[in-house]
Amino acid sequence: MREITYAQAVAEAMREEMKRDPKVFLIGEDIGIYGGCFGVSKGFLEEFGPEQILETPISEQAFVGAAVGAAALGMRPIAQIMFSDFVTLATDQLVNHGAKMRFMTGGQLKVPMVLRTPAGCGTGAAAQHSQSLEAWMAHVPGLKVIMPATPYDAKGLLKAAIRDDNPVVFFEHKLLYKLKGEVPEEDYILPIGKADVKKEGKDVTIVSYSYALIKALNAAKALESEGISAEVVDIRTLVPLDEETIVNSVKKTGRVLVVHEACKTGGFGGEIVSRIVESEAFYYLDAPVRRLGGADLPIPYNPKLERMVVPQEEDIVAAVREIVR
Amino acid sequence: MTGKAPDAKLLLKMMKDMLLIRAFEEKVNEMFMMGKIHGTTHLAIGQEAVAAGICAALTDEDWIMPTHRGHGHDIAKSGNVKQIMAELFGKKTGHCQGLGGSMHIADVSVKNFGTSGVVGGTLPIATGIGLALKMQKSPGISVCMFGDGANNQGTFHESLNLASVWKLPVLYVCENNLYGMSKPIWEAMAIEHVADRGQAYNIPSKIVDGNNVLEVYQATLEAAEYIRGGNGPYLMECKTYRWLGHSKSDQRKYRTREEEKQWKEKCPILHFKNFLLAEGLLSEEEFEAMTKEVAEEIAEAEKYAESSPDPEFEIMSRLLYA
Numbered sequence: 001m002r003e004i005t006y007a008q009a010v011a012e013a014m015r016e017e018m019k020r021d022p023k024v025f026l027i028g029e030d031i032g033i034y035g036g037c038f039g040v041s042k043g044f045l046e047e048f049g050p051e052q053i054l055e056t057p058i059s060e061q062a063f064v065g066a067a068v069g070a071a072a073l074g075m076r077p078i079a080q081i082m083f084s085d086f087v088t089l090a091t092d093q094l095v096n097h098g099a100k101m102r103f104m105t106g107g108q109l110k111v112p113m114v115l116r117t118p119a120g121c122g123t124g125a126a127a128q129h130s131q132s133l134e135a136w137m138a139h140v141p142g143l144k145v146i147m148p149a150t151p152y153d154a155k156g157l158l159k160a161a162i163r164d165d166n167p168v169v170f171f172e173h174k175l176l177y178k179l180k181g182e183v184p185e186e187d188y189i190l191p192i193g194k195a196d197v198k199k200e201g202k203d204v205t206i207v208s209y210s211y212a213l214i215k216a217l218n219a220a221k222a223l224e225s226e227g228i229s230a231e232v233v234d235i236r237t238l239v240p241l242d243e244e245t246i247v248n249s250v251k252k253t254g255r256v257l258v259v260h261e262a263c264k265t266g267g268f269g270g271e272i273v274s275r276i277v278e279s280e281a282f283y284y285l286d287a288p289v290r291r292l293g294g295a296d297l298p299i300p301y302n303p304k305l306e307r308m309v310v311p312q313e314e315d316i317v318a319a320v321r322e323i324v325r
Numbered sequence: 326m327t328g329k330a331p332d333a334k335l336l337l338k339m340m341k342d343m344l345l346i347r348a349f350e351e352k353v354n355e356m357f358m359m360g361k362i363h364g365t366t367h368l369a370i371g372q373e374a375v376a377a378g379i380c381a382a383l384t385d386e387d388w389i390m391p392t393h394r395g396h397g398h399d400i401a402k403s404g405n406v407k408q409i410m411a412e413l414f415g416k417k418t419g420h421c422q423g424l425g426g427s428m429h430i431a432d433v434s435v436k437n438f439g440t441s442g443v444v445g446g447t448l449p450i451a452t453g454i455g456l457a458l459k460m461q462k463s464p465g466i467s468v469c470m471f472g473d474g475a476n477n478q479g480t481f482h483e484s485l486n487l488a489s490v491w492k493l494p495v496l497y498v499c500e501n502n503l504y505g506m507s508k509p510i511w512e513a514m515a516i517e518h519v520a521d522r523g524q525a526y527n528i529p530s531k532i533v534d535g536n537n538v539l540e541v542y543q544a545t546l547e548a549a550e551y552i553r554g555g556n557g558p559y560l561m562e563c564k565t566y567r568w569l570g571h572s573k574s575d576q577r578k579y580r581t582r583e584e585e586k587q588w589k590e591k592c593p594i595l596h597f598k599n600f601l602l603a604e605g606l607l608s609e610e611e612f613e614a615m616t617k618e619v620a621e622e623i624a625e626a627e628k629y630a631e632s633s634p635d636p637e638f639e640i641m642s643r644l645l646y647a
Binding site for chain 2: 059061062064066067068073075093104105107109112144165
């Protein structure tokens, strides 16, 4: 199968959906001639014209709110926030309005929109352009939250998100954009709310998502040479969460490490761990459950420090060694 | 009065709408005092002419997003006081099945999108409604109501700018009742008129006597005509006054009883009734009959709301996601 990058997979998903359904449109800052801050929508303006590529002033509240309103009237907007940190600027429209619209109107309206946004650190962009804020979004009933780690998942899940009738927040880690992987050329949809066992194993389960998942896979490979067989579960979507796949894996291995880049305090890892210990998997545990998360610090500019504040492959390897000891 | 004059039937409808709004709000106030309605509510007594005048000038293609003081707009758009009252009672038969309440009444069947409890929250969404109408090549326009308090929110400025740049079919209506909760407008902004802000975004604007239903109606028609011509958005400022407090706990310490008295003398209902009497379009007897009819409708709505069942717990998870 052909290999394309994560950024290309995201672009392909949008392109296919925009061609399939003229109600789908992209709305955001510098998405036209510039092609978006990370070049994902390069060439879209020429291909789809200003009817489907709506480049906005720098006005996150206005264009995210406009996406909510247009979605409720039957359009299917993909709102692109340049950096996920700027979700803060549009949170009222997304959280107080978009997420609750269907509920508070007693089901009269629905909001089929996607909010796509690059997240995470590792690019030297410092404290306001590097955060992982997915736990905030996962805390809001009415939103769905997706964080795919591979090009294949990105294409299939973005297409699913665009076709979904609810507001979906779709986080793309910046360091994944150049990652290559096999992606079918044809149309395919992946179910939202289904985890994927990315690597099978028997000694320990590593639960992760987004770029941390790639690190977990590398760590699992390194651990093989030490005779440790790690199973790697990619949750892919935070809301809805596929508890069953996680619980089944933990029941099989009896040991679990949860890894993400977001700050550990209040991070989504706490939710995953709670689901495990509240389930029957608790009785299968042979070791205390562990979490690896980002330090409770803003992301620093210095590259050495930036690397140190989030879990790296070697941290995962070390943690697994302790768990299986 | 310039332009197309409304026919007698429409004039009487506006009269009745205003009476219905007044009677509805008085009933809601009473139900609150009796503890039959819980939560909070924002009553539009004194501001009836804005809702009645605007809605009378709209077509079936047009969407509205009312303010959080929105019962009047809801009534003027649909006249369905039974379901609106049922929603305030939190009942299953309400427009939002009892899940929305006073601040979230929507009636999509008449293109009432519903509103926001967040001041200024409606502006971007109403702008998006305009965007969708334009993309769908609909003849309709989006009417976004907001109070004077909302015009200092970033959403006001971002939305007007975006709508103007894209020439979206949106009528922004500032219902200026002089106070954002307790804050007088002259302490909240350094210019006198909200309408003047249109100029900053190259949006035409107009100041309207919000207590004069005919003036509101006429201005809305003109604005809508401009918008339907593909010229982009329009900003209308209706100067008016809320007779009661912001919400139920308001002691109104920030304004004088004398000021309230002066505004009550400009009662939109009395003003319009006198106009209709003078024009020979309404008699005292007909007005009495209309008042009685309205009172009966409200009493029926109360009975309907009170006797309706509560929503079941299970509907919530069903309604959360589509």
